[in-house]
Structures are given as structure tokens and as C-alpha cells.
Amino acid sequence: MxxxxxxxxxxxxxxxxxxxxxxxxxxxxxxxxxxxxxxxxxxxxxxxxxxxxxxxxxxxxxxxxxxxxxxxxxxxxxxxxxxxxxxxxxxxxxxxxxxxxxxxxxxxxxxxxxxxxxxxxxxxxxxxxxxxxxxxxxxxxxxxxxxxxxxxxxxxxxxxxxxxxxxxxxxxxxxxxxxxxxxxxxxxxxxxxxxxxxxxxxxxxxxxxxxxxxxxxxxxxxxxxxxxxxxxxxxxxxxxYQRVFEFVYCTGHLLLLLFLAEVVPGWLVQMRWRLKRKQSLVWSHSRGITSPDRLFVLYFLPSLGIRET
Incomplete structure (x- = not known):
């Protein structure tokens, strides 16, 4: 009814x-x-x-x-x-x-x-x-x-x-x-x-x-x-799902910025240390020092594009 x-x-x-x-x-x-x-x-x-x-x-x-x-x-x-x-x-x-x-x-x-x-x-x-x-x-x-x-x-x-x-x-x-x-x-x-x-x-x-x-x-x-x-x-x-895509897009950019802020400075410090290490090895080679570092200078540095002086 x-x-x-x-x-x-x-x-x-x-x-x-x-x-x-x-x-x-x-x-x-x-x-x-x-x-x-x-x-x-x-x-x-x-x-x-x-x-x-x-x-x-x-x-x-x-x-x-x-x-x-x-x-x-x-x-x-x-x-x-x-x-x-x-x-x-x-x-x-x-x-x-x-x-x-x-x-x-x-x-x-x-x-x-x-x-x-x-x-x-x-x-x-x-x-x-x-x-x-x-x-x-x-x-x-x-x-x-x-x-x-x-x-x-x-x-x-x-x-x-x-x-x-x-x-x-x-x-x-x-x-x-x-x-x-x-x-x-x-x-x-x-x-x-x-x-x-x-x-x-x-x-x-x-x-x-x-x-x-x-x-x-x-x-x-x-x-x-x-x-x-x-x-x-x-x-x-x-x-x-465009709202979800926008959230994921913004979150991805935020995570990328956090990654760059956290990882890149440490990576730059590490690369700076490596460059100093290479310079000291080249100086040791000029002094005539023969050691395992000598092999590093002869074989590893040329692969990085660094030549002996």
C-alpha cells in the first residue's frame, strides 16, 4: 500500500x-x-x-x-x-x-x-x-x-x-x-x-x-x-581519480625535493673528498711513491678521464 x-x-x-x-x-x-x-x-x-x-x-x-x-x-x-x-x-x-x-x-x-x-x-x-x-x-x-x-x-x-x-x-x-x-x-x-x-x-x-x-x-x-x-x-x-593523481603528483615532487635536500649535500661532500684524494694520489706519483695507490693512479684515474701529470 x-x-x-x-x-x-x-x-x-x-x-x-x-x-x-x-x-x-x-x-x-x-x-x-x-x-x-x-x-x-x-x-x-x-x-x-x-x-x-x-x-x-x-x-x-x-x-x-x-x-x-x-x-x-x-x-x-x-x-x-x-x-x-x-x-x-x-x-x-x-x-x-x-x-x-x-x-x-x-x-x-x-x-x-x-x-x-x-x-x-x-x-x-x-x-x-x-x-x-x-x-x-x-x-x-x-x-x-x-x-x-x-x-x-x-x-x-x-x-x-x-x-x-x-x-x-x-x-x-x-x-x-x-x-x-x-x-x-x-x-x-x-x-x-x-x-x-x-x-x-x-x-x-x-x-x-x-x-x-x-x-x-x-x-x-x-x-x-x-x-x-x-x-x-x-x-x-x-x-x-584526478584528485588522487594530483595528490600523487604533488607528493612525488615533495619526495623528490626531500631526496635532493638530504642526499645531494652528502653526495657533494663525498665527491669533494674523492677529488682531494685524487689530487693527493697525483702528488704522490710525482714524488715517485710506489704503493697500491700507484695502481689506482695508473688504472682507475684514466677511466675517470683524469690523466697523469
Whole structure:
């Protein structure tokens, strides 16, 4: 009975996640500040801005978006579960890196709690992915997509990286922007905005519906269902992990600088000692001293490009 009542609600996909996100906002006890980009600091006169209730409004909208974004970016076998696995892995890696570089116990605890939330989702999704991949024997519906989206939203909000979480959802944001004219009713929206299947070739053809799936088919041509899913998941991987790549890039440069600061001075001192050693050996040879150092002068120094004087 309740299910039939919910189905009659026209905007149930917005109303129900909105109600479900309220306890999340009440449980949030983190910061409501943002760091101002350095080019804007001279104009605003401050480096950190406290948004207050506006920040909580952003988190409320983020929870609604994440809940529906997985459900909207769908339509082919393996896509819903595959994108969940990619985003969950990105969240997991981000939390591990932040725990490693942070010295704040409260900050570490928040990221650890996010790991506790995303690990069961990742494990169950990986098991489900083997059955949901093309040709699928198990189909996921709204139950899984809403659950996956809300779980990742909670992991990002309570883990205190709700801004970074939106970077992991870049394909979903693009899909939402493409779908907005149809979802808002400006353009007629069919119930299922799926690509067209050609039974003779077994390939999918993109339609004019505003989805990322159809956009990829229009841009890259007709493809089979599994190859299209792989292409979309690769795009999801590179967009979701750009934050991780930036961190690894910066960390690599930092380690290189530390290596140069620690190793190069000692190496220069060692080379200076070797040069002094070579000079003393050459002076000993000029005095007519015969010893094992004489062999060093005769055989080793020429290999370094140093000739006897």
C-alpha cells in the first residue's frame, strides 16, 4: 500500500531523499567553512569564509544529487554497479591518503568512519558486479542505486570532504546537466531514455535523449553494450581519480625535493673528498711513491678521464 502511494507521487525521487537526508544534517558536527582561493583573497579580505547554514544547504542538495545520480546515469548492464565501484574505490583511496598526511586525531577519525561506511558497499558491489556484467543475470533497480548513492553521500559528508566528493561524481554531474532540459519538462522526456538496439548488428545506436550514454554513442559511433560500458567506466575512472593523481603528483615532487635536500649535500661532500684524494694520489706519483695507490693512479684515474701529470 505504501509502495503504491509513493509511486503516485510525481516528485518522489526528490521528496523522499530530501526527508532521508535530514537526519544526516542533524548528525553533522563538522566545519561549515571554505578556503578562499588565493587570487580572490585580496578582493574579499579573508582567507577562510564561514558559510553557516548555506554550507548545510549545499550538503542537503549534495545528498539528494548523489542519491539520484547513480539512478539517472544507467541503462546498460554493469554501468550502475561499475560506477559505484569506481567511486567507492576513489573515496577509499582518498581517505587512506588523508589519514596518512594528517596529524589531527579528529580529522583522522572522520576519515576512518568514512572508510567503515564505504568498505561494505565496495565489497558487496564487487560481488554483485560479476552477476550484473553483460550479459547480466541479476538486474539492479532503484533499491540498489538509491542505497549506493546515499551511502557515498554519507561517507563524504561525515568524512568532511563533501567538496572533494563532488569531483568523484563529475560524469554524473555531466549526465545531470545533459538530462536537465528533459527532467525539467522543457523537452518531452520518455520514461526510459535508452539507446536504440539494432538486432541485425547487435550494436547500440545513440538517440537524441540527453544522457551521457547517448552522447558517447553519438560521438564515438555505434558500439556493443559491453564495450560502451567499458568506455564509460574508463571515463569515470580518470575523472574520479584526478584528485588522487594530483595528490600523487604533488607528493612525488615533495619526495623528490626531500631526496635532493638530504642526499645531494652528502653526495657533494663525498665527491669533494674523492677529488682531494685524487689530487693527493697525483702528488704522490710525482714524488715517485710506489704503493697500491700507484695502481689506482695508473688504472682507475684514466677511466675517470683524469690523466697523469
Amino acid at each position: 505504501l509502495n503504491q502511494i509513493f509511486l503516485t507521487l510525481k516528485n518522489r525521487k526528490l521528496v523522499l531523499p530530501s526527508i532521508a537526508a535530514l537526519p544526516l544534517l542533524m548528525a553533522y558536527a563538522g566545519h561549515t567553512t571554505i578556503v578562499i582561493p588565493k587570487p580572490l583573497v585580496p578582493y574579499l579580505g579573508l582567507e577562510i569564509l564561514d558559510l553557516g547554514w548555506i554550507y548545510k544547504l549545499y550538503m542537503w542538495l549534495l545528498a539528494i544529487f548523489c542519491t539520484n545520480s547513480i539512478n539517472i546515469h544507467a541503462g546498460i548492464n554493469g554501468l550502475e554497479v561499475g560506477q559505484t565501484i569506481v567511486i567507492a574505490c576513489a573515496i577509499l583511496v582518498h581517505n587512506v591518503m588523508q589519514i596518512g598526511v594528517s596529524s589531527n586525531p579528529e580529522y583522522k577519525q572522520a576519515h576512518a568512519f568514512s572508510i567503515y561506511l564505504v568498505q561494505p558497499l565496495l565489497a558487496t558491489s564487487m560481488a554483485l558486479f560479476s552477476y550484473n556484467w553483460y550479459p547480466s543475470s541479476v538486474f539492479v533497480g532503484d533499491t540498489y542505486t538509491y542505497f549506493a548513492g546515499m551511502t557515498m553521500a554519507v561517507a563524504g559528508i561525515l568524512g568532511h570532504f563533501s567538496e572533494t566528493l563532488l569531483i568523484f561524481f563529475i560524469p554524473q554531474v555531466l549526465n545531470f546537466l545533459l538530462s536537465l532540459p528533459q527532467l525539467s519538462g522543457y523537452i518531452p522526456c520518455p520514461r526510459h531514455r535508452l539507446p536504440r538496439f539494432d538486432p541485425q548488428t547487435g550494436l547500440l545506436t545513440g538517440t537524441n535523449d540527453g544522457t551521457l550514454v547517448n552522447l558517447f554513442l553519438r560521438q564515438f559511433g555505434r558500439k556493443s553494450e559491453n564495450s560502451l560500458c567499458i568506455l564509460l567506466l574508463v571515463f569515470q575512472f580518470f575523472t574520479s
